Amino acid sequence: MSATENITNEAQGNPLSTKSQLLETGAAAGQDFGPVKQICAHLNAFHVYASDPKRCVEANHYCSHLNEDVRQCLIYDSPASNARLIGVEYMISATLYKTLDAEERKLWHSHVFEVKSGMLIMPGPNGLPTGIWEEAETKEMEDVVGIYGKTYHFWQVDRGDKLPLGGPELMMSFTKEDQCPGFSELIGERDSRYGASFLQKREKRAYIKEPEIHEDADRVWKGNAQ
Template identity: 85%
Template sequence: MDPTKTETDGAKGTPLSTESKVLETGAAAGQNFGPVKSICAHLNAFHVYASDPARCVEANHYCSHLNEDVRQCLIYDTPAPNARLIGVEYMISAGLFKTLDADERKLWHSHVFEVKSGMLIMPGPNGLPTGIWEAAETKEMEQVVGLYGKTYHFWQVDRGDKLPLGGPELMMSFTQEEQQPGLKELIGERDTRFGVDSQQKKEKRGYIEEPEIHTGIRSTISQALGGDMY
């Protein structure tokens, strides 16, 4: 999935007609699109299926803030203009997470490993010096490390589906590098495409304090084996 691609492969259907393109251009010129314009961050990481920890998928998050405690993200398979919308993620502060009941907590995950390992990145704009962008990215990670996420995917692109088939799939975050064979290679391939070094990011984020991970969230490994929650 080349981040410079202008189209996404694999969706079933016919190309846009001239009429649809004209209507699309007119709508774009005349409508506000306020909720979409509030998107302020592009984050890239990998999500793992809660129902099958052997499967994972790359996820491009486009996130906006509702307030200081709540964020909401649209998730696409690539950063291309006509990428497939594959899911959504909500992120909340630790304070709000502590108000959730035990059953609800099982649907949420921590971002600590994603941040501290360098897996979670904020792809930078072309032409901006790397050092300047990484400083902004690291400040963003200082906030994300303490947030809890609830994610559902509707389009299982990793199995080659041409349409969003079946019910929604609850997704989780990785909690350790050994959680899935080949994860290191997946991250390396992603890094190459985006021109980043997640190991370097791990070192730069070393100073970020790891927050307490509150009890009740799902551990994809232990749940697959019939074990306990964190």
């Protein structure tokens, strides 16, 4: 069977050979993988295509801190061990965002609505009481609410692509509920998989102060995204 006929994990290609599996096992035992060991948070939300804001895709972020003002995240289509890497996101503080020039700022999006609406979650580990984890998650949201993200996706899994085809797509975030048709259904289905409730999270995060969003951010909703 050819690679074009044999589909594994929704990606075009043949299953891993025994040789590849052995090489993976050996590399895992002998190499350090320092950068990925710094990943300290798994965040789940939805990204919008700047080129077509009617399209959105679920995004699992695996993030690490470069410093107090800069984070970098690998974006996967699922939390499974064989998930597809579909993009990257950089997150910076509002202080750094204000140092960017006007054209650059248009490429970045805010996280205020994601946090306050309950759309953005930090899936909890199995076995830990929900209440304890949500306390930690809510404290994390206090930091995320004020930062800006710049995201590119390379694999358009929402349209069924079996390989990462075409150029990178700039992605944005939702800033209002009415921008996302079927918001409750979309987030509710995600919540059902993670044992979460965006409504409960929305209530729990009500105390978090909404920072002022820079006028240059979230350009997809202002008519001149690039």
